[in-house]
Amino acid sequence: MSEQLERPTIDTAEIIAVGTELLLGQTINTNATDLALYLSALGISVYHMTVVGDNPGRMKDAILQAVNRADLVILTGGLGPTDDDISMQVVADTLGLSLQFSETAWRQIEQHFERFGRKATDNNRKQAMLPIDHTVLVNPEGTAPGALIKTTQDGRAVYLALLPGPPREMRAMFERELEPWLEAHSDTKFIHRFVRLVGIGESAAAEKLQDLTDQQTNPTLATYASTGETYVRVTQRLDRNGNGEDLTEALIEKIKERLGSYIYEIGNRDLPKVVQDILSEKNMTVSLAESITGGRVAAEMTKHPGSADVFLGGVVCYTNESKRRDLGVSKDDLAKHGAVSWQVAKQMADGAKARFGSDFAVSITGLAGPGKGDEDEKIGTCYIGVATPDGTEVFEYKTGGGRRTITRRAVLQALMRLWEVIR
Numbered sequence: 001m002s003e004q005l006e007r008p009t010i011d012t013a014e015i016i017a018v019g020t021e022l023l024l025g026q027t028i029n030t031n032a033t034d035l036a037l038y039l040s041a042l043g044i045s046v047y048h049m050t051v052v053g054d055n056p057g058r059m060k061d062a063i064l065q066a067v068n069r070a071d072l073v074i075l076t077g078g079l080g081p082t083d084d085d086i087s088m089q090v091v092a093d094t095l096g097l098s099l100q101f102s103e104t105a106w107r108q109i110e111q112h113f114e115r116f117g118r119k120a121t122d123n124n125r126k127q128a129m130l131p132i133d134h135t136v137l138v139n140p141e142g143t144a145p146g147a148l149i150k151t152t153q154d155g156r157a158v159y160l161a162l163l164p165g166p167p168r169e170m171r172a173m174f175e176r177e178l179e180p181w182l183e184a185h186s187d188t189k190f191i192h193r194f195v196r197l198v199g200i201g202e203s204a205a206a207e208k209l210q211d212l213t214d215q216q217t218n219p220t221l222a223t224y225a226s227t228g229e230t231y232v233r234v235t236q237r238l239d240r241n242g243n244g245e246d247l248t249e250a251l252i253e254k255i256k257e258r259l260g261s262y263i264y265e266i267g268n269r270d271l272p273k274v275v276q277d278i279l280s281e282k283n284m285t286v287s288l289a290e291s292i293t294g295g296r297v298a299a300e301m302t303k304h305p306g307s308a309d310v311f312l313g314g315v316v317c318y319t320n321e322s323k324r325r326d327l328g329v330s331k332d333d334l335a336k337h338g339a340v341s342w343q344v345a346k347q348m349a350d351g352a353k354a355r356f357g358s359d360f361a362v363s364i365t366g367l368a369g370p371g372k373g374d375e376d377e378k379i380g381t382c383y384i385g386v387a388t389p390d391g392t393e394v395f396e397y398k399t400g401g402g403r404r405t406i407t408r409r410a411v412l413q414a415l416m417r418l419w420e421v422i423r
Contacts, residue, residue: 010159010185013044014070016062018077018087019165020053031076031163031170038174043188043237044072054084060094067151067158072182077165079144081123087162088147092131095151095160099129102145105136109143137161137177142169148178188237191219193248195232195255196265198416202230208258212251219248221255227405228412229271232259264419271415272300278422279310279360286418287356288314289327289348291339292366292382296411312356317348327351340367342383342394349385349392360422361387364414368403382410384417393421 015035021027032049039046048069052062059078066073078087092099106120106128113120120143127144130136137146142164149160161178163170183189197205202225206213209232212221219236232255234248252266265274279286288298288311298314301307315326320339323329329347337343348363366382382397395417399409 009187010044010071010182011187012070013039013046013072013074014066015046015049016059016066016073016075017049017051018054018059018075019051020055020084022051022077023053030167031165034167034171035074035076035174038179039182041190041192042179042182043186043190044182054078054086056086056090056093059087059090063091063094063160067153067160071156071158073158073160074163074178075160076163076170079127079146079162079164081121081126081143085126088129088131091147091149091160091162095149097131097134097149100132101125102128102130102136105130105145108138108145112139112143137163137173139164139169139173140176141172142166144169146173146177148181188239191236191238191246191248193234193252193266194268195234195252195259195263196267196269196271197230197232197259197262198228198264198271198412198419200230200259200262201225205230205232205259205262209255212254219251221251228409230262264416271412271419273304275415275419275422276301276304276307276310278419280306282422284359284422285310285312285356286360286362287312287352287358288414289352289361289363289385290314290316291318291323291348291364292368293364293407293411293414294318296407297362297364297414300411300415312358315352315355323348327355340365340378340381340383342396345383345385345394346392349387349394353387359389360418361385362414362418363387364410366397366406366410368406368410370403380406382413384410384414386417386421388421 015032017029017032022029029051036046050062052058075087078085106125109124109127110120124143130145131147131149135148137148139145144164146164147162151158163173202223206223219234221232221234224231234251236248238244256263264271290297295316301311317323317326320334324331327348328351329344333343345363345365348365349361352363353361363385364382367378369379380399384395384397386393397413399406
């Protein structure tokens with residue numbers, strides 16, 4: 001950050017995500033989620049979020065509404081070089097500010113292109129037009145600088161932070177430039193700890209924790225759900241210096257008493273990372289045979305660095321011919337029991353283990369739908385095989401929902417069954 005502003009207290013924030021592509025559903029608004037998590041960890045409350053298209057009038061309305069009710073307004077997006085990237089100009093017009101070409105910012109833009117053997121174009125000069133006498137936020141991952149602007153509203157200080165739209169750039173700028181400033185301008189901070197569960201739904205988990213929820217003061221807990229997974233967030237409020245005893249551990253111990261068999265992580269690792277780390281610690285490997293999931297389990301297994309040390313490979317065997325040819329599944333069993341069966345899942349797991357020479361192998365076969373006729377009753381039925389050094393076990397799993405939901409849950413079930421065996 002190029003300069004320091006005096007120390008206000010930032011208690012509330014509002015997020016404005018700019019971009020017509022967000023309103024059209026062409027881009028998922030992950031920035032709002034990331035920013036809400038960042039701000040919550042800093043003890044800053046977010047009461048409103050807005051998504052607005054690249055329209056000056058509607059953007060101005062959103063900004064004026066936000067500065068009336070928040071100490072900090074964060075805008076993401078609209079800092080690029082094209083004609084529809086208008087956030088900096090609209091904010092300046094709304095607040096009565098002037099933009100000025102910054103030679104320093106322009107040199108940083110040129111250096112970014114030089115790192116990749118390219119040259120900045122004339123339209124990139126637009127990104128160096130910045131508010132006069134306000135704080136420039138450096139972009140360590142892209143070309144668009146941001147800004148931190150102070151204004152007043154009804155006699156109180158309000159700050160507007162403009163951050164880039166690409167999520168990687170937004171996160172880098174927030175963490176490097178804005179977060180340290182906010183840490184010094186908040187009177188409270190939070191400890192957030194996450195208990196991650198699989199194999200139990202949100203309502204069932206909440207019921208088992210009801211007495212803890214009824215008694216909560218500080219720390220507090222809350223349950224959340226995504227497709228196939230449940231989270232329990234434990235939060236304790238501390239003063240800005242972090243003074244006070246950490247009380248989250250005692251509450252987590254009570255959660256473990258009630259939900260211990262479903263907990264795969266107390267922390268920030270997702271299930272694929274937990275599985276990968278366990279296999280790595282034990283110096284063991286896994287392979288996959290996927291039908292219903294079409295390679296999605298393999299995609300999860302390979303999304304973290306170091307996965308090649310434990311994941312030897314997989315077969316996507318969507319047809320019966322592939323199951324026979326690539327994994328040695330019996331033609332007679334396919335004809336007698338069908339591809340979605342206990343017998344086929346077992347042979348798929350055994351075939352993958354033999355083919356890749358892995359310590360473990362996971363297979364999954366099922367029907368995601370929509371089906372026809374007699375197949376309808378099988379939609380959402382999956383069989384998951386787990387081959388181990390001591391033998392192979394097959395699990396039946398049934399779920400509902402549309403095709404995408406069924407396959408997502410099937411992926412998590414396959415990973416969960418592997419986790420249960422290797423932990």
